[in-house]
């Protein structure tokens with residue numbers, strides 16, 4: 001499967017994407033993607049619909065998830081690829097994380113209320129319609145209520161560390177999450193490593209621990225990476241003997257900088273995560 005275009009990190013309405021799983025698959029197929037992973041935050045609920053839509057199309061669907069992890073009091077995301085969603089230990093683990101999400105949503109709403117912003121929980125509940133709640137949904141509601149012009153602005157003003165609606169993450173541990181992924185027959189990949197703004201020392205510690213726990217890949221190509229960041233991550237992949245993954249982190253908004261099917265190629269010398277996936 002080496003000649004295909006790959007996108008192994010995307011979101012649907014099962015988490016904070018704006019396209020339904022079937023529309024995501026259709027859009028990716030039309031964009032010429034040959035292998036697409038659906039990787040919603042902390043759930044595999046979108047996988048069956050995506051698999052069904054891929055039947056009869058050129059695009060192949062890889063079942064996945066992007067799992068929230070707490071590592072040394074920070075949130076780190078781990079993309080799970082080629083998982084069997086019908087794995088009990090995986091689903092129990094994801095359920096625990098989603099329980100924290102539900103509590104956190106209430107807590108975010110309480111904090112915003114104290115800050116004089118009411119009605120956000122009702123808004124996000126209506127918006128998500130039973131699917132999990134992410135900070136992205138709060139951001140969209142705050143934009144629609146006129147508190148900010150863009151989702152990005154809401155994050156910066158209300159939803160990040162030291163801002164009124166911030167609640168610290170209490171997600172899974174690296175050991176536990178990698179255990180669930182391996183139990184489900186999947187491969188674990190560190191998502192968007194450049195986004196954590198870790199020092200070189202910390203990033204090396206993270207990659208070392210990740211690898212020791214059974215992690216196999218790192219996103220060398222990520223939607224918003226600069227070419228310099230990509231080259232840096234390729235060097236880390238090499239140094240830690242991790243395979244290289246490619247993912248846009250597409251959430252459904254087509255912007256010139258992030259459109260499906262427009263990712264950079266892997267730098268020379270990387271071992272792609274899909275090596276050995278077969279035809």
Ligand code: AMP
Nearest residue numbers: 016041068133134135136151152155156
């Ligand atoms: P959560 O997992 O609910 O804490 O939400 C994390 C999600 O919020 C990420 O996956 C992104 O989609 C989005 N996000 C995080 N930071 C920002 C930001 N600064 N601007 C816009 N979206 C963001």
Ligand code: MN
Nearest residue numbers: 011016041136
């Ligand atoms: Mn997201």
Ligand code: MN
Nearest residue numbers: 066077191192
């Ligand atoms: Mn992420």
Ligand code: MN
Nearest residue numbers: 009011066249
């Ligand atoms: Mn993502």
